[in-house]
Amino acid sequence: MTGLTRENYDALIDARVFEPESLRSALAARRRRSVPGADGRLLILAADHTARGMLAVGDEPLAVADRYTLLDRLLRALAQPGVDGVLASADVLEELAWLGALDDRLAIGTMNRGGIIGATWELDDRLTAYDADHVASCGLDGGKTLLRIDHTDPGVARTIETVAAVTTQLADRRLMCMIEPLPYLKEPGGRAVLDRSDEALIKVVAVASGLGSSSAYTWLKIPGSDRMAEVAGATTLPVLMLGGDPGADGEATFGRWAASMREPNVRGLVAGRALLYPHGQQPEEAVARAAAIVHGGVA
Numbered sequence: 001m002t003g004l005t006r007e008n009y010d011a012l013i014d015a016r017v018f019e020p021e022s023l024r025s026a027l028a029a030r031r032r033r034s035v036p037g038a039d040g041r042l043l044i045l046a047a048d049h050t051a052r053g054m055l056a057v058g059d060e061p062l063a064v065a066d067r068y069t070l071l072d073r074l075l076r077a078l079a080q081p082g083v084d085g086v087l088a089s090a091d092v093l094e095e096l097a098w099l100g101a102l103d104d105r106l107a108i109g110t111m112n113r114g115g116i117i118g119a120t121w122e123l124d125d126r127l128t129a130y131d132a133d134h135v136a137s138c139g140l141d142g143g144k145t146l147l148r149i150d151h152t153d154p155g156v157a158r159t160i161e162t163v164a165a166v167t168t169q170l171a172d173r174r175l176m177c178m179i180e181p182l183p184y185l186k187e188p189g190g191r192a193v194l195d196r197s198d199e200a201l202i203k204v205v206a207v208a209s210g211l212g213s214s215s216a217y218t219w220l221k222i223p224g225s226d227r228m229a230e231v232a233g234a235t236t237l238p239v240l241m242l243g244g245d246p247g248a249d250g251e252a253t254f255g256r257w258a259a260s261m262r263e264p265n266v267r268g269l270v271a272g273r274a275l276l277y278p279h280g281q282q283p284e285e286a287v288a289r290a291a292a293i294v295h296g297g298v299a
Contacts, residue, residue, distance in 0.1 A: 205232075
């Protein structure tokens with residue numbers, strides 16, 4: 001399948017009303033594949049933004065809000081060579097599985113989405129999506145947690161404790177645990193913002209690497225950096241680079257990804273808006289370029 005039709009979308013909506021179990025059954029019954037694959041690299045589409053209210057792309061505050069458009073772009077992107085899977089909340093994963101898009105693709109369930117963007121409790125990221133039991137029982141290939149570290153917010157301590165527990169729970173089940181550690185700062189008005197310094201990123205990479213009772217199944221999801229040798233060198237864990245919202249600066253983002261892939265433990269990308277809503281491009285074009293960076297020779 002290469003795109004979403006209105007007929008399929010309407011049938012999906014009807015299934016939610018008349019056959020709700022068909023969504024969960026489709027996810028559990030999908031044809032699975034190995035993690036990570038023969039070349040040890042991964043290109044994962046990120047589609048868990050909506051679950052914590054992140055809907056903006058560039059200067060469009062609701063660009064990701066329309067579900068038909070999001071699913072259409074995901075279907076088109078997942079059909080491209082070199083795409084290994086998708087990271088999303090249960091609603092999106094079940095919809096994609098019901099639409100037949102997840103056979104032979106990895107399905108990673110997002111877990112702590114309680115840090116709603118812009119909320120006063122944003123960094124107190126509670127488990128509001130998947131837990132470890134349901135990552136396993138729903139037949140997913142792993143779970144993803146978000147860990148934003150600011151030194152002034154007491155909610156961060158609870159988040160660290162939660163992420164550590166989830167890391168252990170997923171490792172016990174031999175499932176991938178994808179941790180996204182990010183350094184954050186509080187502005188004078190209380191708004192949480194990303195700390196873009198490489199020194200801070202290196203520190204949170206070190207912290208995330210030590211979480212849980214086993215690191216055997218832990219992968220890290222972190223921003224690309226011009227100092228990736230130092231950032232990735234802070235751990236032996238496999239690293240996947242995130243995409244974010246590059247806006248019109250997509251060329252710099254792709255260049256940073258390509259340069260960072262030279263590091264031995266940098267193993268691919270987990271990118272959402274940069275690939276699904278690329279500036280001045282269609283998703284197929286951006287995904288093909290990302291696949292060539294990750295897997296090499298994929299056009």
